[in-house]
Amino acid sequence: MKTISNVYAVCGFAAIGGGLFGMDIATMSGVLGTESYRRYFNHPVxxxxxxxxxxMPIGSIFGALSSSFVSDRFSRKIAIQVSCLLWILGSAIQSGANGIPALCVGRFISGVGVGAASAIVPVYQAEIAPKEIRGRIITLQQWAITWGILIQYFIQYGCSFVDGGAKNPTQSTAAFRIPWGLQSIPAFILCIGLMWFPYSPRWLASQDRWEEAITVLADLHAGGNLKHPKVLAQYREIEEALRFEKECRAAGWAALADRKMAKRLVIGTSIQMFSELSGMNVMMYYIVYIMESANIGSPLLTASIQYIINVAITLPAILYIDRWGRRPTLLLGSLSMATLLFISGALQAGYGSPIPRSHSPDAALSWHIAGNPPVSKAIVACSYLFVATFATTWGPVSWTYPAEIFPNRIRAKATSITTAANWIFNAALAFAVPPLLYSINWKMYMIFGTFNMVAFIQVFLMVPETKNFTLEEMDVVFEGRPWAKERPRESNLDDLEQQIACGALDVDIRKEGVVTMLGDVGSMGKGGRDGKASSLSGSEDQKPIMVETAIEMTSRPRSSYESDARLREREF
Structure with a gap:
């Protein structure tokens, strides 16, 4: 079966898994304001x-933690397909729910599916994308999340007009059953469509399926040309990294206890944690409540503007994240979001007033802005600016960074833990925010503003820049102190590719053989810089590794470099 080989098409399609996450976030916000939902489920507050x-996020915790077992054994692609099937099953149960227990069961099953997808999709994207656009590619996950939120919200908003509108006391249950059923369609499309997409080349290599691995690399990055320098350079890095990992013999969960890996795990987990504690998903889950507290006339419609902003403002991050870098984006985002939350909380505290309980015993709010339209508009404006800030900073980077900082042997396992951290705090906030809004009202803004300040400090002290480095070079990236000014480091992959392109390394590919690399003196060697001949299978006195596809690189007379370089330019 012929597979799709365009990197943007492959990773963009896989990002539909992120769209499921977005639908999860918006699956409740659009129905909270409908009378049919409130009446049918006995006015839950x-x-x-x-x-x-x-x-749903509780189910996602289990899905994220279990994803690595399927992902490592059966491939990233199959794991995503399994997650789609779980999402479809859960959606069917939700749309037919006859009470709160059935609704929770359906949401839990869907959560297992979306939790697994949210952990696997960024790994799949990171292992396929070249280093120059890896940030942009993984950011497609966040953009898909924003689209999922927007589409699901507007489906729910449209269905809220069923049978006389959201305030009609006899409104049909179709107002919430239709959107909960329709959310299964993207998962069905993703599950079927993945049949025409490639396996991760790094996963194939980890399974010793080298011929398939280099074929996928060639299809993705060189139009199928197995001799292209970019393909050979990436192949060489992957092979050396896997060989080193096998020599270390630490590929299981125990490898995460290593001091260096544990540090990265703390960083990746904290980034996902602070992504939730930033307060963004509070806005997404309960934006209707927040708009009601600001005394907005049409909270459903006003809230929809926020979702449109979320989609539109994520686009600049996709285009420029590999230019801006991960570290400065996180620092600027946390500082800006903290400022906006403090302003919102101060406005609520200074101009708000308690809502008498006698006015509405079942009310979800105890505090509102009454008779002060300018303040209400200012709070709404801060909400919009907050969403725009998150969409260009923490939103995309929180998925990009954890997926790219771990070595191949533990990438799926480590990313499953970092993603589970996201869902743990997602679940905690989903459960805690309604009573927080009712009990401490405006003080909640101050709490999340403080979390953002703590995130700023943590990023400043611990998070290094990863842009323009390959996945196999992350060990070098995490050396040194992120907060100290150091000489900019460069990727070795570019040097290796240039040497192959100019003929400093001759390349022959054959079906069976020994994977070796013998570089010209002074050009390659251990680490590519000590001037000694190096071998992809180890030192010269070691037994070489036999693989299905072999790349043999031997030194040649320098007089033939220029002519062959011109020939390669015509071929490529």
């Missing part, structure tokens, strides 16, 4: 509503 909302 506070802890009851929090439990319903949290059932």
């Amino acid at each position: 506070s802890f009851t509503q929090g439990s319903i909302t949290a059932s």
Whole structure:
């Protein structure tokens, strides 16, 4: 079966898995304001509503943690397909739910699916994308999340007009059953469509399926040309990294206990944690409540503007994240979001007033802005600016960074843990925010603003820049102190590719053989710089590794470099 080989098409299609995450986020926000939902489920508020909302992220915790078992054994692609099937099953149960228990079960099963997808998709994208655009490619995951939020919200908003509108006391249950059923369609498309997409070349290499691995690399990065310098350079790095990992013999969960890996795990986990504690998903889950507290006339419509902003403003991050870098983006984002949250909290505290309980015993809010339109508009403006800031900073980077910092042997396992951290705090916030909004109202803004300041400090002290480095070079990236000014480091892959292109290394590919690399003196060697001949299978006195596809590189007379370089330019 012929597979799709365009990197953007492959990773963009896989990002539909992120769209499921977005639909999960918006799956409740659009129905909270409908009378049919409130009446059918007996007006759930506070802890009851929090439990319903949290059932999906709780399932996602289990999905994220278990994803690596399927991903490492059966491939990233098959693991994504399994997650789609779980999402479809959960959606069917939700749309037919006859009470809160059935609704929670359906949301839990869907959560297992979306949790697994959210952990695997960034890994799949990172292992396929070249280093120059890896940030842009993984950021497609965040953009798909924003599209999922927007599409699901507008489906729910449209369905809210069923049978006389959201405020009609006899509104049909179709107002919430239709959107919960329709959310299964993207998962079905993704599950079927992945049949025409390639396996991860790094996963194939880890399974000793070298011929398939180099074929996928060639298809993705060189139009199928197995002799292209970019293909051979990437192949060489992957092979050396896997050989080193096998020599270390630490590929299981125990490898995460290594001091250096544990540090990266803390960094990746904390980035996902602070992505949730930034307060963004509070805006996404309960934006209707927030708009009601600001005394906005049409909270459903006003909230929809926020989702449009989320989609539109994520686009600049996709285009420029590999130019801006991960570290400065995180620093600027956390500082800006903290400022906006502090302003919102101060406005609520200074101009708000308590809502008498006698006015509405079942109300979800206890605090609002009454009779002060300028302040209400200012709070809404801060909400919009907050969403725009998150969409260009923490939103995309929180998925990009954890997926690229771990070595191949533990990437799926480590990313499953970092993603589980996202879902743990997602579930905690989904459960805790309704009572927080009711009990401490405006003080909640101050709490999340403080979390963003803590995130700023943590990023400044611990998070190094990873742009323009290959996945196999992350050990070098994490040397040194991120906060100290050091000489800029460069990727070795470019040097290797140039040497192959100009003929300093001759390349022959054959079906069976020994993977070796013998470089010209002074050009290659251990680490590519000590002037000694190096071998992809180890030192010269070691037994070489036999593989299905072999690349033999031997030194040649320098007089023939220029002519062959011109020939390669015509071929490529």
